[in-house]
Amino acid sequence: MASLYERACKVIPPVGTARYTKLGVVKGEGSYLYTDDGRKLLDFVMGIGANNVGHNHPLVIEAARKQMENLVHAGHNVVYYESYVALAEEITKAVGGDSMIYFSNSGSEANDGAIKLAKYATERPAIITFINAFHGRTMGAMALTASNSAYRKHYEGLMPSVYYARYPDLYHSPVPVKDGKCPEFFMEQFKTMFDTIVDPYSVAGIIMEPEQGEGGYIVPPKEFVHFMRDMCDKYGIMLIFDEVQCGNGRTGKLYCQEHFGVRPDFFSTAKGIGAGFPLSAVIGKTSVMKKWLPGAHGGTFGGNPVSCAAGLASLKILRNGGIENAAKMGAYFKEQLLQLQKKYPVIGDVRGLGLMLAIEMVKDGKKPDTELTTKLIDTALDKGLLLISCGTYHNAIRFIPPCTVSKKEIDEAVTILDSCFTVCLS
Template identity: 40%
Template sequence: MNLTTNAALHDLRSQVIAKGNASATSNYIAHARGAMLVDVEGREFIDFAGGIAVMNVGHSHPKVVEAIKKQAERFTHTCFMVSPYDSAVRLAAKLCKAVPGDSPKAAMFANSGAEAVENAVKIARYYTGKTAIIAFESGFHGRTLMGMSLTSKVKPYKFGMGPFAPEVYRIPFANCYRCPFGTEYPSCDLKCADYLNDFFVNNVAPEQTAAIIVEPIQGEGGFIAPPKEYFRRLHEICKQNNILLIADEIQTGMGRTGHMFAMEYYGIEADITTVAKSLAAGMPLSAVVGKKEIMDSVHPSGIGGTYGGNPLACEAALAVFEIFEQENLLDQAQQLGESLRQTFLGWREKFDIIGDVRGIGPMIAMELVMDRNTKEPASEETRALVKYCFDRGVIMLACGSHGNILRFLMPLVITEEQLNQGLAILHDGLTTLGR
């Protein structure tokens, strides 16, 4: 069977891959480097998606590749719960130092972001002796049972998949562009944060609530970035009511915002932090990092998993930290973020369809609307723009409840030439929309 064409691979895929396991694009990748992808037919793509925030250090970074090769020659698996090894311990030390806050910390490893969320919830419930978890509208936390239960959007993530895990409650998020309370920042005095106190009265008591789980910037929900004061207020309410704050940094972490973790930007030390995606540059690895008192409360073997902290993945993650340190990648990220912001704000003056530009650093997005006054989502136009870019060699992703938000997750190592070429195509696409 000749599988050297996209059409042949797609034909086989339709026979052997479950239909529900869909892909955003139709070209099958043969190799990649930095911010460039090449499919099986030799067609090149500029990657503005980064494997959904997984490739912050770029595809096949030489240091990551070398680390994986060296470890593969030593051993590929022993199970950390049976025969531990140094790379997991060294990586845990790196993470405990990198996660914001001065409190002593401890970590555990799993394989995916959803697994990290599951374990964070388990640990929070164990430590507090309480059961309720509060999540947010438009939030996304994975596709496992607990992940789906915490996730807000029904289609495609939850439709037909219930019943869901009990004791999960949901409140509005701090969306300043589409305020759920009909107010405007800053005159609103953070009504969205104070609403939590009212929520305790009519929905779930703080005495029942183990934790609040929140993305510092909502990813799938539309790159919604609250004001700095919002998290400070939320953190205060949590402390007043003995509720743990879980920061889901699966998408925001590992330099995506120009900070190693986004909570550093907000000046908040979460009680528990989840990490995945770009942690190991494409190798399946996630972590839960929390205050040591909380993490150590669980009895031995109460948390863990067969593949958690796989040695190849841990070595890849250690290489990622080395790249950030030796190549000043956070500085590059901040420069990239500022360049994107200035470009998009300039475009907003030119294109009426751009209703909002938001995010932190290079985790940035543009919301497209039919009318700036009504803010009607320009969903079809966004889909058309994503296709326009793909047809011309740029891979982009949309997000948000209405699919009308263009999000930018290109590798932080993207070259100026690649960036400008991709943005030129996007600009042309916006021009074709005629708005």
Template identity: 45%
Template sequence: MNYENYKQYLSPALAKATDLIMESGKGCYMTDINGDEYLDFVQGIAVNALGHCHPKVVQAVVEQTKKLMNGSFNLVNFPTTLKLAKRLSEVTPGNLNSIFFSNGGAEAIDGALKLAKAYTKRPAIIAFKGSFHGRTLGATTITASNSKYRKYYEPMVGSVYFSTYPSKDLCPKGFDEKQRTEYCLNELDSLFKYVVAPEMVAAIIMEPVQGEGGYVVPTKEFVQGVRDICTKHGILLIFDEIQSGYGRTGKMFAGENFDVVPDIMTVGKAIAGGLPMSAVISTPEIMDEWHAGMHGTTFGGNPVCAAAALAVLEEYKNANILENVNNMGAYLRKKLEVLKEKYSCISDIRGLGLMVAIEFSYGDGTPAGDLFEKVRDKCFKNKLLTLACGVYGNGLRFAAPLNVTEDEIDKGITIIDKVLGEIWKK
């Protein structure tokens, strides 16, 4: 089987990073139809929290498919979905324990925006430059990690405004962390003063740690400052935890690193161990304004996906997954620090837990997106799958499974070390 023979039947809109045809996966590895095994540090873009085909997840899926695969959650209830709603409410922060299930991250984002408008009766949304929230029309409207995602789709959803996220790529050159924080909070105030009155804003939506924007970790002061601004003006704070949530940063949800509880939270990717599932989560008070029929879904709350999600949560508890994230995250960062000392093209290491990225730049500080592409291609030839991030495409993000081992990290770092030794000449 050759991908080129089937390419004509697939829309070119979906960008393909490789021509690989994968037949199986186990843990940190995928195997193609030729029997070649690849170390996978992409994991479906942080979807497989427990790696490929975790046996507990597979068992839960198989058992549920033998009983019922779907019946539409808006018609009947399913034991697995009801249990999942309760279990999720037990691990979410604050009073975020009312849940609307959907299928993918972008769909959850659109739902969260609708919920915020329904509750506040206000029209405007504020998002951040550097953000990525998805590719549906609503999610695309609030995405600003690259103009390519918005190209040709204007006009989009109205009354959306952008402020600056405290990334060094987006703030004035030379600003330190404190200056970036102050600058970005002032930018929000300026937006209210000159562009949109705060009493017209339904929600501010943000990734507590930006994903595609470069795995950018803001200061606690910034996130708490945004929370305070929202509280002051009656604006809802939405956390997009689709990539950063579910243990990726070492806390169950990234917002917990900043001691901030949002009013609405979206989760997805890792929730069902590889199956398509997401959710909009809020307080009962806010959800009560989302009356029956104001939002809907055909496949959301699917019993098979819910069974997989229950197995994921059970494994998190039994295998101390969060502890492993913190231990392996520290181990990975230590290994990356060694590479940074060795190769001057690595200009930054950032992230939390196992949401970590390295940034490539040239000596004058110019972002080296072309260098990343060479690294990615050579890693691929050495059977390591990697993924870019960052406004300039010069970041290499690590999205290994949350149960990754030291040995698997070592194998990946060895390949990257070898590749950089071949590419980067001092």
């Protein structure tokens, strides 16, 4: 009998079949996936950081089922319904009030919304993004994406007035880093942009991932994030965080921005917000959000009743211990990865916040070892652990278990990973 992969290749174009794996899956439960050939896999990918409370959490399923019995879709631009308004109320409370939310479907769509809001609220044209950033694949979000040129190939003639700054990746800093502090170099190169390429008063927004995702799980130094806030305040620019991947408990805080003590003017989020159901949002200061007037943005399915009901259940799980567990388990996991680094110096860097962790594989100094990374990921899958890479050169392995992960499951993953290094380096 043909496998799901073989059947898919006949009806789905290569753009949708060149996946990380050829696995067919039939069930997900907690931290595990079950394949159609009877395997049980420890899933440290979670639909690429989307199932933040694990697969099929019973409370999420119950909330979604209950909602489905009453209303599946009516359109948020036509009517109001409880799960939509209640989720907005709960999230605005959770982020400290003085906020408003606009719901969409995907991360890219939320970022397109964020670009539009920045332009609309400031009546300015330009957007600044960062090298290695990933903001999505729609025409707007793609123009802000600079983690891999493959995402942009043949689509040039992208949204104009987008400028690319250097993200403060201290592991690969071209200048020496003292005491883990951000070298002035990164601030200076940013300011030079304003002197040479774009006038700051033409800039509508600066969009930044508080922990870069696709680009390699890179955490910026606190000073740089504060510097971004200062630049925005000085020139009336909107500071936009992209919390599509790093939000919703992922880094051991409800939103990653809490690690830096910096409040953006607004931020996008998706993935974990719907616990596996399609949902995204732009969340921002009331004063800014109120400037976004009828007709300026919209969409048919955004804030779907079932997705919002799942989102409410998920938020409850995260706030009732999930976030705390992500912080605790993240610290434990990172410590285990640092131990592995001592054993295997090919691990050049261990980084990340909470349960958004990565190890970078290097050779000849800090050159990317993509071949070893691929081998490690393939070997891990053979041994029952699902992992994927990140980084421009696909030489980092990212670990994105659910916020509900147990110490036992982390130990299981680390034991498998350790044996993969033994196999791949012998």
